[in-house]
Amino acid sequence: MARKSFYTKKLGAAVANAARPESSGNYHVMSTTLSDKWAVVPKGTVHAIKAFSTQKEAVLFAKQKASKKHGEVVVHGKSGLVKNKISYAKK
Amino acid sequence: MSFENNVFINCPFDKEYSPLLRALTFTLLYLELEPNLSQTLSSSSIRINQIKEHIKQCKFSIHDLSRSKALVQDELPRFNMPFELGLDIGAAEYGGKKLKSKQTLILETERYHYQKVLSDIAGQDIANHNDDPAKLSEKVRNWISDNSPDKIVPSHSQIFYTFLQFTSDLSTNLSVTYSEKEVEEMPIGDYIKFAKDWLNEFKV
Numbered sequence: 001m002a003r004k005s006f007y008t009k010k011l012g013a014a015v016a017n018a019a020r021p022e023s024s025g026n027y028h029v030m031s032t033t034l035s036d037k038w039a040v041v042p043k044g045t046v047h048a049i050k051a052f053s054t055q056k057e058a059v060l061f062a063k064q065k066a067s068k069k070h071g072e073v074v075v076h077g078k079s080g081l082v083k084n085k086i087s088y089a090k091k
Numbered sequence: 092m093s094f095e096n097n098v099f100i101n102c103p104f105d106k107e108y109s110p111l112l113r114a115l116t117f118t119l120l121y122l123e124l125e126p127n128l129s130q131t132l133s134s135s136s137i138r139i140n141q142i143k144e145h146i147k148q149c150k151f152s153i154h155d156l157s158r159s160k161a162l163v164q165d166e167l168p169r170f171n172m173p174f175e176l177g178l179d180i181g182a183a184e185y186g187g188k189k190l191k192s193k194q195t196l197i198l199e200t201e202r203y204h205y206q207k208v209l210s211d212i213a214g215q216d217i218a219n220h221n222d223d224p225a226k227l228s229e230k231v232r233n234w235i236s237d238n239s240p241d242k243i244v245p246s247h248s249q250i251f252y253t254f255l256q257f258t259s260d261l262s263t264n265l266s267v268t269y270s271e272k273e274v275e276e277m278p279i280g281d282y283i284k285f286a287k288d289w290l291n292e293f294k295v
Contacts (some may be wrong), residue, residue, distance in 0.1 A: 006281040011268065012288035019293035030255050033225040035246060043202050043256060044293070046249040074136035079110070080224060080251075083257050 018059070020044060025069025025088075027062040029055065030076045043074075063088075092125035094189060099149035100128045101142075101175045102198075103158040104279070112279060114224035115153065117254045118231050120246060120286050130279055137165065142175055144180045150193055151238070153231065154179065155224070156209075157200040173209060180215075194238045198227065225251055257289050 026043035032051060038058035041050035052058040055075070062073045067088045075084040098119050102112060116126045127145045129138060142259035146152070154176040159169050176197065183193040195215055199205045202219040205212060216234060229247040236244040261282075265274050 006265075006269065006273075006277045007284040011265065012285055014262045015261055015285050016292040017286040018264055019289045020295075028252070028256055029246060030252060031225075033251055039248075039252070040160070041252045041256075046245070046252050048248070048252070062195065075257075076255050080114075080255050080258060082262065 025066050025071025027066050029058045029062050029073045031078045094150050096124050097149035098124050098126050098151040099145040100153050101125050101172055102155035104130050110224050111227050114228045118228040119287055121250045122235055136222055146179050152179045152195045156197040156205055196234045
């Protein structure tokens with residue numbers, strides 16, 4: 001049986017489009033790998049703007065930032081998988 | 092890509108190993124290196140010939156031997172990976188001038204496990220990852236940095252923050268077309284294509 005092909009240029013472009021840096025107020029909450037902390041990283045960037053001892057504190061901070069700009073918070077678990085998404089987009 | 096930028100990956104392709112393989116390939120792509128895996132080649136040629144070709148074309152090799160042992164009782168250990176490691180070390184030892192510049196990293200789950208059962212590999216670069224994608228990515232990044240004196244290698248945090256953003260963007264954008272399970276089980280060749288497209292945009 002032929003293997004199912006997932007990748008198409010159109011889908012690749014759609015995923016790539018999401019990589020563009022933007023000032024839309026989207027933030028990722030991630031576990032830092034070197035110190036045992038939780039970092040808040042704006043989407044499209046590679047540097048944390050703040051780190052916290054607990055995930056709860058980091059999520060609270062990211063929510064405050066995202067809510068002001070009607071953005072989104074993506075919370076990653078320790079393993080890196082997405083655990084939760086909180087959106088403040090205008091309805 | 093050129094010999095200098097090619098990386099041969101000798102590792103399992105099962106579902107359990109997939110998160111580690113994704114972190115590994117993304118780390119290499121971020122560092123502008125080209126992962127070469129036997130799974131991404133056409134199935135028409137004999138597998139061992141494909142592997143020999145990869146070994147010839149890659150300066151760097153990463154061999155993950157963490158699954159070359161029985162994981163559950165009565166299961167047989169898998170010997171393909173130590174066999175391919177032997178071929179690779181042999182190529183560096185007995186090959187021409189170019190192949191003598193090859194660099195090899197051996198990965199395992201627990202520290203020193205392999206030195207107990209395959210003591211001849213002592214003296215090689217060996218690192219353990221505890222089955223943790225972040226740890227694996229960090230060990231690979233540090234090894235590439237150690238073996239690329241002329242290259243400025245970004246920090247591990249930078250690479251891993253980017254990897255997690257890609258992971259999120261990939262699942263979000265494919266969720267319309269594919270189920271979560273399908274995205275999780277996507278062949279690694281497709282994953283690499285998505286990662287390359289995404290990194291091209293991210294690094295602009």
